[in-house]
Amino acid sequence: LIKPGEKLITTHCCYCGMQCGMHIRVDEKTGAVKGVEPRYDFPVNKGKLCPKGVTAYQTIEHPDRILTPLIKRNGKFEKATWDEALDVIEANFKRIQREHGKDAVSVFGGVSMTNEKCYLVGKYARVALGTRFIDYNGRFCMSSAAGGFLKTLGIDRGATLPWTEFEHVDTFFVAGSNIAECHPTTTQHIWKAKDKGAKIIVADPREIPMARVADVHLDLKPGTDAALAMGLLNFLVEHDYVDQAYVDERCDNYEELKASVRDWTLERTSDVTGIAIEKLEKAGHIYGKSPRSVMLFARGVEQQSKGVDNVSLYTSMALLRGMVGKFASGVATMTGQGNGQGGREHGQKADLLPGYRKLTDPKAVEYVSGVWGIDPSEMPKPGVSAFEMFDEIQAGTIRAMHLMCSNPAVSAPNLPYVWDSFNKLDFFVVSDFFMSESCEFADVVLPACSWAEDEGTTTNLEGRVIRIRKVREPLGDSLPDWEIMKRIAERMGRGRYFPYETARDIWEEFRIATKGGAADYSGITWERIDDEYGVFWPCPSEDHPGTPTMFKERFGTANGKANLPVVTYRPAGEYANEEYPVTLTTGRVVFHYLSGNQTRRVDFLSTMSKLPFVEIHPELASSYGLQTGDKVELRTRRGAMVVEARLTKAIRNDTVFVPYHWGKELAINQLTNPCLDPMSRMPEFKVCAVQLKKL
Numbered sequence: 001l002i003k004p005g006e007k008l009i010t011t012h013c014c015y016c017g018m019q020c021g022m023h024i025r026v027d028e029k030t031g032a033v034k035g036v037e038p039r040y041d042f043p044v045n046k047g048k049l050c051p052k053g054v055t056a057y058q059t060i061e062h063p064d065r066i067l068t069p070l071i072k073r074n075g076k077f078e079k080a081t082w083d084e085a086l087d088v089i090e091a092n093f094k095r096i097q098r099e100h101g102k103d104a105v106s107v108f109g110g111v112s113m114t115n116e117k118c119y120l121v122g123k124y125a126r127v128a129l130g131t132r133f134i135d136y137n138g139r140f141c142m143s144s145a146a147g148g149f150l151k152t153l154g155i156d157r158g159a160t161l162p163w164t165e166f167e168h169v170d171t172f173f174v175a176g177s178n179i180a181e182c183h184p185t186t187t188q189h190i191w192k193a194k195d196k197g198a199k200i201i202v203a204d205p206r207e208i209p210m211a212r213v214a215d216v217h218l219d220l221k222p223g224t225d226a227a228l229a230m231g232l233l234n235f236l237v238e239h240d241y242v243d244q245a246y247v248d249e250r251c252d253n254y255e256e257l258k259a260s261v262r263d264w265t266l267e268r269t270s271d272v273t274g275i276a277i278e279k280l281e282k283a284g285h286i287y288g289k290s291p292r293s294v295m296l297f298a299r300g301v302e303q304q305s306k307g308v309d310n311v312s313l314y315t316s317m318a319l320l321r322g323m324v325g326k327f328a329s330g331v332a333t334m335t336g337q338g339n340g341q342g343g344r345e346h347g348q349k350a351d352l353l354p355g356y357r358k359l360t361d362p363k364a365v366e367y368v369s370g371v372w373g374i375d376p377s378e379m380p381k382p383g384v385s386a387f388e389m390f391d392e393i394q395a396g397t398i399r400a401m402h403l404m405c406s407n408p409a410v411s412a413p414n415l416p417y418v419w420d421s422f423n424k425l426d427f428f429v430v431s432d433f434f435m436s437e438s439c440e441f442a443d444v445v446l447p448a449c450s451w452a453e454d455e456g457t458t459t460n461l462e463g464r465v466i467r468i469r470k471v472r473e474p475l476g477d478s479l480p481d482w483e484i485m486k487r488i489a490e491r492m493g494r495g496r497y498f499p500y501e502t503a504r505d506i507w508e509e510f511r512i513a514t515k516g517g518a519a520d521y522s523g524i525t526w527e528r529i530d531d532e533y534g535v536f537w538p539c540p541s542e543d544h545p546g547t548p549t550m551f552k553e554r555f556g557t558a559n560g561k562a563n564l565p566v567v568t569y570r571p572a573g574e575y576a577n578e579e580y581p582v583t584l585t586t587g588r589v590v591f592h593y594l595s596g597n598q599t600r601r602v603d604f605l606s607t608m609s610k611l612p613f614v615e616i617h618p619e620l621a622s623s624y625g626l627q628t629g630d631k632v633e634l635r636t637r638r639g640a641m642v643v644e645a646r647l648t649k650a651i652r653n654d655t656v657f658v659p660y661h662w663g664k665e666l667a668i669n670q671l672t673n674p675c676l677d678p679m680s681r682m683p684e685f686k687v688c689a690v691q692l693k694k695l
C-alpha cells in the first residue's frame with residue numbers, strides 16, 4: 001500500500017457511526033495529505049469504504065478551511081488573532097452573565113467530536129461557564145433510541161452485538177434505516193449472511209436499495225411504526241412465536257404487553273399502516289420462525305414524536321423472540337454521527353453527566369464533582385433539550401451561545417424559527433473548520449482543527465471504542481476544540497479546572513469520570529484499543545475483556561430484567577388532510593453527511609449530488625401534472641421551498657421524500673415539524689403534511 005516517499009497513518013473515517021478503518025497517505029517530507037487506503041484488517045469495514053469515506057481526506061487541507069479566528073464587524077467577518085477573539089468572547093460572556101445570570105450563556109455541542117472533546121463540552125459548560133443550558137445535536141439523531149433502550153433494556157448501548165456476528169444471522173428486520181446509503185459498509189456483513197440463506201424484512205415508506213433485495217418490503221405510511229410493531233407483537237403472541245422460557249426468566253410486564261396489543265389484529269394494523277395483510281403475515285412468520293434475528297433501526301423510526309415508543313416496541317419484538325443477549329441476535333440502532341454513541345454518554349446532554357450518570361442523582365453529582373474538583377453545590381441543574389434552547393432564546397433566558405461541531409441552521413426543524421433565534425442572540429460564538437450556515441449568524445467564528453489534526457477516541461455504532469490519530473499538524477491557526485474550551489475557561493477564571501496539555505490528559509480524567517457509571521470506560525487504555533481492534537464498553541477494569549455482547553446474563557435495570565413497556569398508539573404530530581394532502585418525509589443520500597457542510601465541498605460528492613430533489617410516485621405526480629425535472633413548490637404550515645421533481649415508483653403514492661443536506665433556501669428543514677417526543681425531545685423530522693404546486 002505504501003508508495004515511495006509516503007507513509008501511512010492508521011485512523012478512522014470521520015463520518016458515520018461505522019467509523020471504518022482507514023490509512024491516510026501522507027508525504028514523508030512535507031507532511032501533506034495525499035490520499036487514503038482502506039484497512040483490510042479492521043473487522044467492521046474489512047477493506048471497504050463508501051464514497052464519503054474514500055474522499056474524506058480531501059476535506060483536511062481543503063482551501064475552504066477556516067484558518068484564523070474571525071470577528072464580525074459592521075456585518076462582515078474580519079480575520080483576527082486568538083487574543084483578539086478571546087478578548088471579545090471574555091468581555092461578552094462576562095457582561096451577559098453579570099447582567100442576566102450564568103444561565104444566559106449556553107452551549108450547543110455535537111457528536112462528531114472525539115470522546116475526549118464530547119466529555120469536555122459538558123465540563124466546559126458546567127464548570128467553565130457555570131450554565132445549566134447545554135445540549136447537543138444528538139437530540140436530532142440518537143435521543144429516541146437512547147430513550148427506548150433505557151425503557152426496555154435499562155442501558156442505552158446502541159448495539160447489543162458486534163457486526164462480526166452478522167454473517168451468522170438468519171433474519172434481519174430493518175426498520176426505517178436506509179443502510180445501503182447511510183451505512184454502506186454494513187451491507188457486506190448482511191450480504192454475507194444472505195448468501196448463506198438469511199432473510200431480510202424491510203419496513204420503510206420508500207423502496208430503499210435494501211428493500212429491492214428483501215424477502216418482504218413493509219411499505220408503511222410514515223409515522224405508523226408503532227402500529228406495525230404492535231400488530232407484529234400480537235402476531236407473535238397469537239402464533240406461539242414467543243420464547244416463553246426466555247420471557248418468563250428475563251422480562252417483566254409480558255402479560256400487560258400481551259393484553260395491550262390484543263386489539264392490533266392484522267386488519268387493524270393494515271388499516272393504520274397501509275401495508276397489505278399478506279405482507280404483514282409473511283413478515284410475522286419469517287421473524288417468528290427465525291432462530292437468530294437482528295432488529296436494526298435508525299432515524300426513520302426514531303425521528304418521530306413517538307420515537308421512544310417505536311424503539312421500545314421494536315425492541316420488545318426482539319425480546320419476545322428471546323433474541324437479546326445471545327450470539328448473532330439482538331437489536332441495534334444505526335448510529336448516524338461518527339461518535340453518536342460515545343458522544344451521547346458523557347455529559348453533553350442537558351440531564352446527563354459522564355458515564356451515563358444522571359444529573360438528578362445526588363450521588364452522581366457528588367462523584368463527578370469530586371473528579372472535577374468542584375463543590376457539588378456548584379453543579380448546575382439540568383437544562384432543556386436542543387430544540388427547546390431556541391424557545392429559551394426567544395423567551396430572552398438564553399442570550400449567548402457557544403456552538404461547536406454542529407450546524408443547526410440546516411439540521412434543526414422549523415428553520416425559520418431557528419434562524420430568527422440565532423438573530424436574537426446578543427452574542428454568538430461558533431467553532432468549526434468550514435464556514436457553515438450557522439457560522440454566518442455568529443459574532444465570532446473560531447477555527448477548530450479537523451478530525452485528522454488531533455489524537456483521541458470515538459465509539460462506533462457497535463459500542464467499540466477506537467483510536468483517531470493525528471495525521472498532520474493543525475492547519476493555520478486552527479486548534480483542537482478541547483484547546484479552544486481550555487482557553488475560554490482560562491479567560492473565565494476557571495483555567496485551573498482545565499490543566500490539559502494533550503487529548504490523552506483528558507482521556508485519563510474521562511476514564512475516572514466514567515468509572516462505576518453505566519457507560520464505564522475506566523478499563524480502556526489507548527494501548528488496549530490499538531492491540532485489540534478497539535474495546536467494547538462497559539469495561540470497568542484493565543483486565544476486563546470489554547463487552548461485545550450486551551445483556552448476556554442480566555439487563556441494565558434495577559432487577560436485571562428487561563421491561564416490555566405498554567404503549568398507547570398516538571398519531572403523528574400532523575397528518576395529511578384536505579389542505580395539506582401529502583405526507584413529507586426526509587432523509588439522507590449516499591453522497592452526503594448530515595448538513596453537508598463537509599461533503600458539499602468535495603468535488604466528487606457534490607457532482608454526484610448537487611441539489612436537493614423531491615421523490616414522488618408517478619401516480620401522485622400525474623395528479624399535479626408533474627414530470628421529472630419540473631419545479632415544485634412544497635409548502636407546510638412552517639414554510640415553503642422550491643425543488644426539482646424526481647419521479648420514481650420506489651416510494652408510496654401518498655408520500656414525498658426530500659434529502660436534507662443543503663442550507664438556506666435549499667433546506668427542507670424549513671418545512672419540517674418541531675413537534676417533540678415527550679421523553680427524548682426528538683423533533684418529528686420524518687412526518688409532516690405538505691402541499692405540492694407545480695411551478
Ligand code: SF4
Pocket residue numbers: 013014015016017018019020045048049050051052053054182183184185186
Ligand atoms: Fe465513512 Fe460511514 Fe462510509 Fe464507513 S460507511 S466510509 S464510516 S461514511
